[in-house]
Amino acid sequence: MNPFYHQAQFLTSAAKFDQAPPDEGYEVAFAGRSNAGKSSAINTLCQQRNLARTSKTPGRTQLLNFFSLDEQRRLVDLPGYGFAKVAEKVKLQWQKELAYYLEHRQSIRGIVLLMDIRHPLKEFDQQMIEWSSEIRLPVHILLTKSDKLKRGAAKSSLLKMQQSLKPYADLVSIQLFSSLKREGVDTAHAVLDRWLEVEPKIKSETKK
Numbered sequence: 001m002n003p004f005y006h007q008a009q010f011l012t013s014a015a016k017f018d019q020a021p022p023d024e025g026y027e028v029a030f031a032g033r034s035n036a037g038k039s040s041a042i043n044t045l046c047q048q049r050n051l052a053r054t055s056k057t058p059g060r061t062q063l064l065n066f067f068s069l070d071e072q073r074r075l076v077d078l079p080g081y082g083f084a085k086v087a088e089k090v091k092l093q094w095q096k097e098l099a100y101y102l103e104h105r106q107s108i109r110g111i112v113l114l115m116d117i118r119h120p121l122k123e124f125d126q127q128m129i130e131w132s133s134e135i136r137l138p139v140h141i142l143l144t145k146s147d148k149l150k151r152g153a154a155k156s157s158l159l160k161m162q163q164s165l166k167p168y169a170d171l172v173s174i175q176l177f178s179s180l181k182r183e184g185v186d187t188a189h190a191v192l193d194r195w196l197e198v199e200p201k202i203k204s205e206t207k208k
Contacts, residue, residue: 001047002189004198008046008075011066017100020064025072026196027107031098032114033124034080037144040179041114042067042077045188052077064101073196074107102131109195110138112188117143117157117176121164133168140191141165142177142184 014020032038039052051067065077078101079094102108111132115125120143132139143161146154154176165172173191177184192198 001185002193002198005045005069005189005192006047008048008051008067008069010051011068011074013063013065015063017064017097017104020101020105021066021074023106025074025107026109027074027076027105028110028112028192028195029076029078029101029108030112030114031078031128032080032144033116033119033122036080036114036116037179038080038114039077041112041142041144041177041188042075044179044182045185045192046075064097069196073198076108099131102137103135108137110140110191112140112142112191114142114144114177117146117149117154120157120161129165129168129172133171136171138195139168139172140188141172141174142188143174144177144179146176146183147178147181 012019012021030038030042042052043049046067052065063079067075067077069075078098102111111128113125113128115121129139141161143154143158149157158174158176161174165174175184175187177188
């Protein structure tokens, strides 16, 4: 576990792309269908209980929420998609803003895409992968709630997903993840370290 991420702080929320913080430094976005466990994963990776708001009501996160790690590095919690209980007009606006963000944000280094291991690769997930592939933006998939399956079934699901994603192997990586059991945190941190260019010096300074 890398303590560098434990210092994450809420920075700001944006309803539209042009309300986002200055486009500089390094940024990693977290995306996923509503109720995929996105906010819980962010909280777990940052070892904070209430950094990102969690809710049993799908679609509660309707803004781009930015969290600062230091002056040059940020995490971004994107609006949830799928069966969110919001008007279709609002969903379409979210989709428009997301597409614009992915295509035009210069500081974004990668997307952490969260999928409930019991319901992976839905239409939105596939769309996110295809969008990212078109603009050559790397994606790391967290198969969340892996504790809901027995270990053998979880590994089987992971292998099946790896086979499905072979056409995107140069850009897409995948792992099991459980916020409840705190499993997969080190692997996810390693990906974030690479994308955000978190050097060993930063890690050691954080430990002091």
